[in-house]
Structures are given as C-alpha cells and as structure tokens.
Amino acid sequence: MHNLNSADQPIVETRYPAPYNVSEQELAAIEAAIDMDELTELALTLGNIPSRSGEELQAAEFVRDWLQAEGFSTRAVGINPQRPNIIGEYGGRGVGANLLFTAHLDTESPTFDPDLDRYKYRDASVLRPEWTRCWLEDNRLHGYPISNDRGPMSCFLIAAKALRKAGIELAGRLYLTACPGEIGPEPIEEHRGVDNLGKDIGAHYLFHHGGVAADYAIAAEGTDFGVTWQGCGYALLRIDLLGDGAFTPALEHPQDLLAHPNPIYRSGRLIEALHAWGIEYEREHRYESAGGISVPKVQIDAVRAGMPHTFGAGSEVFSLYLEIGLTPRQTLAPVMRDIEALLRGLNLGEFAVLPQVLRHGFEADQRAVEPLVAALQGATQRVCGEPLRRAHPVYSSMWRDHNVFNMQRIPAVTCGMPRVLPTPEDLVKSARIYALTALAICGRARGRD
Template sequence: MTDLLNIKMPAPYQVGEEERAALSASIDKDELTELALELGNIPSPSRHEAEASNYVFEWLEREGFTPRNVGATPERQNVVGEYGGYGDGKNLLFTAHLDTESPTWEPDLDAARYRPETLENREWQECWLEDGKLFGYPIANDRGPMSCFLIAAKALKKAGFDLSGKLYLTACPGEIGPEPIEERRGVDYLGKDIGAHYLFHHGGVSPDFAIAAEGTDFGLTWQGCGYVVFRIRIYGQGIFTPILDTPENMLEHPNPIYRLGPIIEALHEWGRTYPERHRYESEGGISIPKTQIDSIRAGIPHSFGAGTEVVSLYTEAGLTPKQKAADVQHELTALMRLFDLDGFDIEPMVVRHGFEANADEVAPLVSAVGRATSLSLGRPLERANPVYSSMWRDQNVFNMHRIPAVTTGMPRWRPTPDDLADSALIYALTALSVCGRAEGRRNADTYKPVYGDKPF
C-alpha cells in the first residue's frame, strides 16, 4: 500500500486537534446509524429512486441546507444541498448515489438471470444492525457513505464552523445503471447520464474539488475504470429441423448457436490475459480491468422449428484511464477473424471511458483527506485496494471535466456504527480543510456585486 501522506502538498486550510475534538463531539453516532438504516431501508433499485430522493431532500430541508431538486425526469431527481460559501475558500462537492444493485423485480427477466434463492436474499432491499455490524447492500452501496457526509455537514454546522468555500451535498440516481440496450431503450433506461452527469451540467454546482463518497475501507484513489459493452453478432442459416444434416464440426453447423463453443473458448483465453495486458498503475491507484460475457441472445423460444440465423454475445470489458473502446474492438475483431464464419459484426452498445485526476491538481484534496484520516484514525492515509480503482465510481464524471476528484469512505463490507462515525469525522475535517473557516459572514443587506470598480 502507498502512504499518500508522503505526497507533500498542503491543503487550503490546516485543521487542528481542537477542531477535530469539536467536530467529533458534534457527531451523534446513534443519530448517524439511525439515518443510515432509515435511508437504507427505503427500496431504491435503479429506476426507482424517487422515495429515497424525497427522503434526502426533506432531511436537508429540515437541517437547513437549502436543498433543490435537479432532474432529467420528475421520477429520478438529483438532490443538491449547500452549506457555507461566506468567503473566498475552495468549493468541495460530496456525492453519493441513491440506487442500489438489485434484481429488476420483473419476474420474467429475473428468472432468466437469478436462482430463486438469490432473489430471496433480504439484503437486496433491507438493512439492519446485528452483533454490532450493519447488514444490507443499500448501506454498503451507497447510502451508508451518503449518511456519513450528511451528518458531517450537520456536525460542521452544529460546531459553529462557518465555511469560507461552499460545500455541496449531492445525492444522485443511476450510478449503477441501467444502460439503454436493444428494446430497453430511451430515457426510461438511462442511468449515469441522468445522475452525476446531469447534476454537473445542470445542478448549479461549481466545485473546485469533489469526493465520491463510497466504501473504500478508508483508502483513497483518484482514478477509476470505465467500461464498454460489445454486441458480437454471429450469423448463420435457419434450416427446418426435419431436413437438417448435422455436421461433425460445430463451426460448420448452420445454426450459429452451435458455433458458440469454440468462440466462447477463444473469448475465455483472451479474457484471461486482458487484465495484466491493460493493468495501469499511478500514484493514485491501480486499475486492473476485467472482462466477461454478460448475456447471450438467440432465436425465439416460442417460435421454433428452424433454429436461428443470429446469435448475439454481449461482452463487457473494463477500460482503464489509458484505454479507448476502439482499442478493445480491434482486439475482438482480430480474434473473431480467426474463425471461418458466414459473417459477424461487433458493435459497442455502451461506452464509458475511465478517467483520473491530475496528480498535482488533486494533491491539496489528498492532503486534506490525509490529515483528516490521521486525526480521526491515528494512521496514515493509504492508496485504496485495486478493486476500488478498477470500477466505475462517479469521481469519473468530475475528473472527466477537469475537477480533481477522489473516492474515499468507510469499510465496504459489514461496517460498524463506529466505522460510520469515523467516516463522518473524516468527511467533516476534509470539508473544513478544503473550504476553510470563514472570517465572518457577509452582510447580505450591504453586499453589492461590482464589475470593475463600479456596482451593477
């Protein structure tokens, strides 16, 4: 692990032990745990985030953080709250996502993907405290970290720390998905595009730095992978079953489903070497992209008798910040050309590139998180496990737009209430360190904006 405190770049404001003590005293661990459980127990699978979004809006309103809704559709709103902005300090944005990985809850679709016992797992939509640990996927990903930065903002306010820069508190839909593919297309199936992407462009936010609050076991990374999903279509010929002559070689079978065996074996071998061939390491993390076949479609089950002329493989491949989707497409095209096929085509159905922050530009934020981690946990900040820099996190949205961004947060798996409190304290200290303390609030009655030396 890399000790990120060895990166010597000062944060805008140096927090001290007295501020740590004041903020720690202002964090109510029981209140934080209750918030995480209440928010986590609101069912919020992708495309159904409205109730959780409303809960966050009402909490921000009740606590005085002047929230607003910003959404591409009425049912899937981004929520933005604000605190501070009384001076010339840097602006910091926290973001976390409202949706949680889960089945679709459409029985016919889920039956094609999940075992019945998997669908019965209560952790998909329920959260609870048991033996001192928090259970439930919604807390792990991502409403636990969301609760931590909400309580962090409340602690800053409770401790009387007015911020010079502005602190944005944002909750977004669609970070997990879905993606519009085939007949599931259009705005109803948008994921990331109506979440942090939409927030950045239309949410009225102007951060200098951003933190995607996600579970990283208290590590930090400033890079993330994207992904590309390719549809590989293999063509054949439909032959009426009673007149079919079955060849010995599967690749010579007219029904392209039979050709999948050798092709999948070749894709398997390609995928085994893909991670190390494209591994990318920087000061900010290690990205190890992975690949696998996500689904196969062929024929029409209720209209049978002549096989099918088309079979489609949907193959996902991770993309480090140094890769392009076209590079992977060239690899797959060369692989498919090894087979003597009637025809095939390869089309990218989804493309999302990975991104990283500029190491020098992100350094003040890393320094702030490092100081906060040291004050809170009594140990140095370390680079996150490679798994956390090998997936999509919404830090990618901000790094894409040249806003230096990191991901850092509580333990991902089975966190404790103490873990949540530690994470909230780190977030609060980081916000104070980035935004700085205001010398005194501006008097809104006497303030007049100027252009040059003349008032408007």
C-alpha cells in the same frame, strides 16, 4: 464483494498541502457534534427506503426533507421529476475552495419481475433480504443499500450537520449531492429510451445542470478508508455470429461444428477464445499510477439466440454481450480491432461487432488533486490513527462517479468506510474524516467563532 483491506497498499504521499489547517479545538468540536446513534439511525432509515434504479424518488425526497429540516439550502434537479438529483449547500461565507460530495441513491437488486429475473438469478437469490432491507446485528450493518451507497451518503450528511452544529461556518461552498442512476441501467436493445437511462441522469446531469461549481469532488463510497483518484470505464460489445435457419426435420448435421448453419453451435469456440483473450487483455492493460492500480476486467454478461416460443428452425443469429473494462489510458477503437482480428482468426463464419455502451475511464491530474488528498490524509491520520493508503485495486478498477468530475477536469477521488458489513463506529470515523476534509478544503469563514 469480500472485504478488501487497503492496509497492504502503499501509503499516499503528497507534496502540496490542504488549503486550511484544522485546529485541535475544531477537531474536538466536530467529534462532539457527531452522534453515533443518530448516524446509525439515519443510515438504517435511508437504507430501508426502496430505491432500485429507476425508483429513486422516495429516497431522494427523504434526503431533500432531511437537508431542509437541518437548515441547509436545498434544490432538486433532474431529467424528469421522478428521478431527481438532490443538492444541499452549506458555507460560501468567504473566500475558499468549493468541495462537492456525491453518493448515489440507487442500489443493485433484481427487478422482482419473475419473467426477467429468471434469466439472471436463482430463485433463492431473489429472496435474499439484503437487496432491500437494512438492519443492525452483532454491531454490523447489513444490507446492500447501506454498503452501496446510502451509508457513505449518511456519513457526509452528518458530517455537514456536525460542522453546522459546531458553529463552524465555511469560507468555500460545500455541496451535498444525492444522485440517481449510478448503478444503471443502460439503454440497450429493446430496453431503450429515457426510462432506461442510468449514469447520464445522475452526477453527469448534476454537473451540467445542478448549479454547482466545485473545485474538488469526493465520491463517497466504500473503500475501506483507502483513496484512489482514478477509475475504469467500460464498454459493452455485442458480438453476432450469423448463419442460416434450418428446419429441424430437414437438418443434416455436419461433423464439424464450425460448418453448422445454426450459429449457436459455433458459440462454444467463441466463448473459449474470448476467455483466453480476456485473461491476456487484463494482464496487458493493467495500469498503475500514484492514484491506484486499474485492472480492466472482462466478462460475458449475456447471450441471446432464437425465440423459444417459435422454435422449429434453429436461429440465424447468436449474440454475445461482452463487458470490457477500460483503464484511464485506453479508448475503445483499438480494443474493437483486437476483438475483430480474434474473430477472423477463428474462422467462425460471418460475424458483426457492435458497441452497445461506451464509457471511458478517467484519472485526476496528480498535481491538481494533491491538496484534496492531503486533506484526507490529515483527517485519516487524526481519526484512524494511521496513514492514508491507496485503495485496493478493485476500487480503482470500477466505475464510480469521481470519473464524472475527473472527466471535467475537477480533481476528484473516491473514499469512504468499509464496503462490507461496516460497524456504527466505522460510520462515525467516516463522518469525522469527511467533516475534517471539508473544513481543510473549504476553510473557515473569517470572523466566525
């Protein structure tokens, strides 16, 4: 992903203030308690722990051990012991709102199984070090595990440590959560079962079984210091074109591809039509609100047909897997009807459309989220010296785990450091913003210096 600066996005405006006003003395104490070298080392150490989706345990244990060593109460909750959600807790010493930070432990990468990766990646792509390794070079932090998402995770961990180090006790509770499976996978076709669960066992499971009671939530991910409180969902549709097997030596080729018994020959017309449909769909369903711009993108993710090791009679089935974004205002059923009408008009013969995955998009209630946004606004102005802006539309056109909390009527946003090649200074700014926001939401416990 290229740098997506939010500087050209509108300045966020709020009518309702944060619950607590952070003093200059508290600001100075927080700034003094955040050490850039410590934060950078934490991000690099955590980022260099292998943590593909399904293999998050080592990284989860590191976060748990770090929280315990720093004096935070800690617990692990998961659908199985190998993929736990880690929850740290601070504060709760008075009457104040509760804030939950969440970030995901898993990072996108190839499977490193050559029999699978060859269908998706070039050989050179699999060998790229950024998949699994993080390093500092020319004052830039390299590696996908830091950018997505253990860099932002490190920022809120250090932010919480800074509050504690500065002697600032919180009235409300601050939850620090590290979750598996946000990137994926999904149980699809033969890749079924618990081992292929993704989002269902992460923040969604944490919300229901993690012993948390948040008033607000922040999905800590890269947004180039912008903010959005809406996000797209998505559906994956399997579109089957059906035909008849034809023994190759006996095959009579029709002039018209649409008359060919092998549905693979009809796929070109389908792909061309879906491409045109997707362009219009994205334009028609663009959704803009005070919380961001969501553009529901469309892409063909995979195709399947036949069995190459038993060739000789073509295939009776051609399957295409179409990913369709869904804005917070959409549901899937009307989109499916649109796709089916398109297919009927193409005269491609017998077909079937079956949803493989469905996750709707969500947005926070405007009135409910404004105190959280106001807290971020004040923190961003003080740390960065410029106003908080709405995040680039890409960040409000994807799934992030703020969707989980907005789904459950907990006002939530996503915001954080630059997504691509952040500097150590960027991490420090993000940690400061998170710490100031936590104090502005949770408030300071009375009687504490």
